[in-house]
Amino acid sequence: MFNATRIFWGLGIVLAVILMALIDKFFINFIVFAALFYVAFEEAKKLFKLENESIIPLVLAFLIGTFSKExxxxxxLALLLMLGFLVYKKAQNLNPALLYLYPxxxxxxLWQLYLDNGMFAVxxxxxxxxxxxxxxxxIGKFMGKTPFSQTSPNKTLEGVIGGVILAxxxxSIVGLFVYDFWLCFFCSFAVAIFAVIGDLLESYFKRQAGVKDSGNLIPGHGGILDRIDALLIATFAMVTFL
Structure with a gap:
């Protein structure tokens, strides 16, 4: 009934995140995040069929953003510069800018969230x-009966509602270690809602590309984007509240 491989690797990811949070060294976080950025960018290139695009402009933006805390x-700015370049060259389409928009x-x-609020917020x-x-x-496995969205046929309404409530x-409990209750409550709710949107967005991109997973790096989970899709969009809700 349950995917044992998915559960095993999911627990491994959770333990790795906890270990990172406990160590909380800027240099280690920088290296891990840079690697995450590279792998996600490479997966997105294949997803959008833009395999000739270079990550170098984004690397420069990442380095400048890190040192400037912006x-x-x-x-x-990198996104706008790419759009400006494509318009200047009178490109047939603006598709290359997709990689600057997502992921x-x-x-x-997400990196800004860390720079401004530290590892606890992440x-x-x-x-x-x-x-x-x-x-x-x-909850979807045990109680799910009502289809949630055609974009993601395996999701059920009961599962989504249960997931949001649990989140x-x-x-709210975890957030209380640092923030007040109402901030924790509303922030958790907003993050959960945008996490659902992020998951649907990735499902939409994969269906458009005709692939099941964005990659095969993580057994039982697919690629990096398959694992952090909800996190990517939910980040904006967290940044807004904090």
């Missing part, structure tokens, strides 16, 4: 999203 702004811009937002975000995803998966409860 990662999200640098990501936005790059959300990743810049850890809290991951806990909320993981609770939403796990709740939707398990709000667990997110």
């Amino acid at each position: 990662a999200l702004l640098c990501g936005i 790059s811009l959300p990743l810049f937002a 850890f809290w975000l991951i806990i909320i999203v993981a609770a939403c995803d796990s709740g939707a998966y398990f 709000v409860i667990l997110g």
Whole structure:
């Protein structure tokens, strides 16, 4: 009934995140995040069929954003510069800018969240999203009957509602270690809602590309984008509240 490989690797990812949060060294976080950025960008290139695009402009934006503490702004500027370049060259379409919009811009937002609020905020975000995803998966398996969206046929309305409720409860509890209750409650709710949107968005991109997974890096989960899809969009809700 349950995918044992998915559960095993999911627990491994959770333990790795907890270990990172406990160590919380800037250099280690920088290296891990840079690697995450590279793998996500490479997966997106295949997803959007833009395999000739270079990551170098985004690397420069990432470095400048890190040293200036304005990662999200640098990501936005990189996107606008790419759009300007494509328009200047009178490109047949603006598709290459997709890579600067997704997953790059959300990743810049996630790094900005870390730069501004530290590892606890990132850890809290991951806990909320993981609770939403796990709740939707398990509750959907046990109780799910009503289809949620044609974009993601395996999701059920019962699972999504259960996932959001679990995310709000667990997110509120964890957030109370640093923030007040109402901020924790509303932030957890917003993050959970946008996590669902992020999951649907990735499903939409995969259906458009005609693929099941964005990659095969993580057994039972697919690629990096398959694992962090909800996190990417939910990041904007967390950045807004904090």
